[in-house]
Amino acid sequence: MRLSDKYRPRTFEDLVGQDDVASTLGALVKRDEPAPILLSGPWGTGKTSAALVYAQARNCEALTPSGSPCRSCVPCLAFESDERTWFFAEVDAARHGQREHGAYLNELARTSSMYNVRQRMVVVNEIHCATPSWEETLLGLFEAPGVAAFVLTTTEPHRVSGPLRSRCTHVRTRLLTNGELVTFGRNVCDAERIAFEPEALALVAAASGGHVRDFVMELERLSADGSALTLTAAAAGLSLDWPDTALRVVTALARGKYDAAKVLVRDWTASPPEKARALRDAYVFVAHVCFGPTRACPEATVAFRLATQAVVDEAGAALAACPGGCGVPPFSFALALAEQWGRAAPHLHDEGDLDVELTRVAHGVTPTDLLLPPMTITPVSAPPLSQRRTTVRAAVAHAPRVAPRAAYLTKADVRGEYRAATLLPQMYGAWFNTRLVVRWADYGVTEWKDVDEREGVTTRFSALTHELGMRVRDRVGDPAFRLHWLVQHEVTARGYESWLLLSLPVDEREAARAWVAAHLPWAAGVLVNTLGVDVWRAPNVTGRAHVVHWSLVRELWRAVDPALRDVDEAGRRTPLRTVLGVPVQGPRAAGVLPDGARRWSTSQTLGSRVWAAAAHDERFGFVSPVGLRVWRAVDTGWEADEWGYRRDEAARRAAVIAGITAQFPPGQSALTDLTREKKIRAFNDSLPFDPMKRPRSRPLW
Incomplete structure (x- = not known):
């Protein structure tokens, strides 16, 4: 049996x-x-x-x-x-x-x-x-x-x-912890007279992911020949031969060697989710063994006991010296990166997704030009668009160049470059430095459809941001201070969760955390330091990518092989939203948010106007660290001509609209006004992708 x-x-x-x-x-x-x-x-x-x-x-x-x-x-x-x-x-x-x-x-x-x-x-x-x-x-x-x-x-x-x-x-029912599976495995092995090492049971438990049936079946398979279940045998049977590789990836990312990390991951024979989970466990292992108070290896990361000690020490030294910690202790810093990989694992469907996540970690770990004080990001006034354009053009002109691509890009390359250039860490990373995670099950909210309970939690979020905003503004002494925040709702294996990410002045974070701990007994957790890499990639629902990345989108679209541009029977191209994989708000069926979906909301002051007014947009948008890599790869000498094209195109459109207005002047009659409005909308609908906010009858995408 x-x-x-x-x-x-x-x-x-x-x-x-x-x-x-x-x-x-x-x-x-x-x-x-x-x-x-x-x-x-x-x-x-x-x-x-x-x-x-x-x-x-x-x-x-x-x-x-x-x-x-x-x-x-x-x-x-x-x-x-x-x-x-x-x-x-x-x-x-x-x-x-x-x-x-x-x-x-x-x-x-x-x-x-x-x-x-x-x-x-x-x-x-x-x-x-x-x-x-x-x-x-x-x-x-x-x-x-x-x-x-x-x-x-x-x-x-x-x-x-x-x-x-x-x-x-x-x-x-729930997933079992590794400790519960190990205890159950001990009982099974004793009853079946199977010799075992405790570390081997812990390794099988970690590989089963909390599913007791998977645990029992793996235990039966590994002990089928009647030999003792040792750690080495379990690792070989589970194909866990990657501890050194995962730790070398951690070391390469901590030292900013993104290309070396990408080569290691590419040669690693495992699925993208498995690689992500292994990197998560690698960060947890290094955090506890190198920086933890007891220097003990957690049961969930027992596979890394097979790693070479020199490789472990090298990874710990690299993380300890990593400049991306922004003053965060190495233990917390490593666990933050582990949490990021754990959250990303279910959403990595191919190597392109994994490459984007590596880029995200690399620029979150070593944000050389993102280490700016949060309160200095939004200036009082912005330079004219032409001046900012000159700054961008100069930055690109003086950047190290490589030979342009001789061939067209594939759709996967274009989608990956766009996703890398629109990641939240490079747009928001230096702002959000504090977070609060609320698990709704702690308040009895187990279904997204529980409207009353859900509104109760969201009301507390609103009260929290309002109260913190007033208190921080009084302490800063600046009447114009506005607290920026981002709320992300998602469904995970633990149930419904909400992340509140705040942009607090560095000097006020301790006072804010103390106030939350003392006055908010309903909180499932307390405010803690966070990094830009903790923020997921929100959808471009407010038009930021439409404005900031319009030229990038246009060039990447040109770089696609025309033979690969899908065209329907009517001769219309595939929407850019589909080609570039632009994220959207998670769907809700009958008010229920499906597993793995996310929804976002932001403070009213955090919108496209804030980013349009930012004098450092060449750093956080158009020419970011990732953007420079994109420009060096696809630059074809067009950027200097783009400004003139946009100026001439804007003048042409203005002339057409002026002609329609002269033909149907306003104020004559309601029929004339309606005809003029319809003709202007029809003209705007006939235009290609347009960053300018014009009234349209059809959606922009």
Whole structure:
């Protein structure tokens, strides 16, 4: 018998690491409440096992004190044999969730049990795959008396319709910690007489990612030959031969050697998410072993015990000497970079995404021209556009040049360059130096659709930013001071989270943190130092990229091979938003934010006008460290002519609009005004990508 079947939970006490689930289901069994149950959680965490234990306990004649089945009465013995088909059914909605199976489900639930038990039980797995008609059938069965009791399981509860979810008792399973998996693994190895090293179990636990089924199956595979489970054998069986490579990447990034880090990552044979998670663990390992108070290796990073000691010491020395810490202790600095890689891992789908993330870390770790005091960024007045253009042109002219590309760029190259040039760290990194992370589950907000609870949390955010803004302004003594902030809402494995990132004067950060800790008992955390690399890349919804990066977009679009420019049947090119991969606000289906999606909002004072007025825009926008690399790669001598083209094009457009206005002068009649407005809009709609804010009938993209 396979270990995964042999050690499958048979009672609520057997559920590993799911004490809340066991107590909730046991209490429902003892109260004899036939309400439908919805079990949700990651795969391999015991949802189906808990559903089977609950179904067996519902008909048990001698329940244990915890509500578990006794496994010795007649119904329990029948449930553990083939006879349970008379009063129990297990359905997979992924395979039987279509319309034609609705009648079968209805008949199954309404048929009386043909066995001496109290109630027929039906377990429906992957309920999120059911069609709307199937869900309507379930709704009718929930309301009908004398039908079967239902247990639904899903890994994606947000895809279950609201009416169906609201009629169920929602019970959530969770991922197990490495310590819980190691304890469970010890028990399994002792029972199966498998010799093991504790570090090997910790390595398998870390590789399983908290999924107990994956842990048991890996444990069975690695011990199949009957030999002892050692750390070296486990690392070889799990293909964990990359600790030295990951640490060398950390060292290269800390020293600003982006090209060397890129070569190491390119030659590393693993998927982009796996590489990102390995780099996350590398930073955690170095933080604890080189800078931690106990110098101990965490269980989650036990794979790095196989790393060469000289490579570990080199990575620690490089991080300790890294200039990007901005005064942050090396321990906190390394953990901040680890957190960034952990947050990025689920969103890296190819090597291009990983390359962008490497660029982001490289310029966040060594921001040579971003180490500016936050309060000196926005000047009182900005120089004229022509003067700023001259500054940009001079910066490009004096930059080290390389030979222009002889061939066109691929779409992937263009998309990667654009994403690298519009990253938030280079636009916002020197501003945001303080953060507060709020996990909404701490306030009972588990679904994005909980409007009242959600508004309560967001109201607290507004009160916090308002109160901090007034207090910091009084301490600074500048009536014109405005507190800039960015709020990012996202869905992670831990549930719904909100990040509040603030731009606080360096001298006022300690006072602000002390005030938050003393006066905000509702906060799930306290204000802590942060780095620009902590900020994700927000969508360009306020037009910043449209204005600041218009010339960059135009040149990159020219650099694409015309044969690769997708054109539809009407001869229209693929929208730039699609080609360049411009991020957008996360979608909300019925008010629910899907897993992995994000939504952003910013302070009113942090908009396109602030960036347009910034005298350092050649540093934070048009010619950034990444932008200079782009210009050196694609420069074709066009930049000096671009200003003249834009001037002539603006004059031509103004002349056309003036002609339309002369033909249909304002003030004559409502019909004349309407005709003039329609003609101007039609003219603007006929123009290509335009950074100037003109009224349009169609969206800019």
